[in-house]
Amino acid sequence: MKTSIIAIAFMTLFFVFPSHAQHGEHEHNHEGQVVEPSAVSNDMENIACDDTINIKVSGLVCDFCARSLEKIFLKRGDVAGISVDLGKGSVIVATKPGSTIDDTTLTKLITDSGYNVSAIQRGCEHG
């Protein structure tokens, strides 16, 4: 009986807990290009196309696990935002104007998050 009550209480908290994720909307940069993905987890607005990096990632199948990507990338001062597209298996990282992150560092950050990098594309050419 106690277990049931605790379970119900936890479930109530779980669903009432406010979500800070926004999703379902595409983001556009100031050049009018879609920065895409299915969810925007932080400040991806007004990001110049040249400040985006599209990383193809292997193993990106679980939303709950992929939260590590946000935690790892958003610790950095040179990252303006990150968005994850589970469908495409890609991560878009927006750097702050004038900042850059080299491929070696990106690969280490992705590996630390529990995934593997299969490709890195910079700027506006990623699809």
Add this chain to the structure above:
Amino acid sequence: MKLTVFTLCCVILMGYAPQSLSRPVSYPGGWTIMQKNDKNAHSLHVHYSPTAKYSIGYRTEYWREEGWQFHGAQLNYLVKRHNAPASQANFYLKGGLGTAHGDLGVPDSKPQPAAFADIALDWETRRYFTSYENRVYYAEDIAKFFRQKARVGIAPYIGDYGDLHTWLMLQVDHITGERDNISFTPFVRFFKNEYLAEVGISDKGGILFNLIIRF
């Protein structure tokens, strides 16, 4: 016999279906709280991951029927992770060392050394999930047994990043010792952002409720 049948079922399940979201290792600097309840026991595991390869934390368990508790340190080690374009598989080793306390409520009951060792495997895609885990417990005069658990699951819809994700799952438990039995627990898993909850009821009438939060 039960052990053989159970192991065979697990092997078959692992072959046909797909992982465990309740990852025992998080990202470097990450904290995780896992609170689990089923017919047999209640447990709390809080762990910290210094690297993406291992985590260390505190674990406590309370085994209701026998009335004993475990308190100790737990180490979780990611032996191998395989990342494919549309799936991920993991192989973990876990171990715990601490004390067991029997005879709850008896003032002079002395704690005894206790330990457990654990192997966990999982594989998942965005649609399918499967996992297998076993554990050997040793708690001197208080408890000595083997427990194994297999899970399969399917997502009725594929959610995007940030959506509420729902999985329909089945857990099969086998436990040796005095209560030697196999139980089946259909349950529903929900997760959204850093919060994961599982709710179900077993064929023996036990309620399953698990909650995992990552920081």
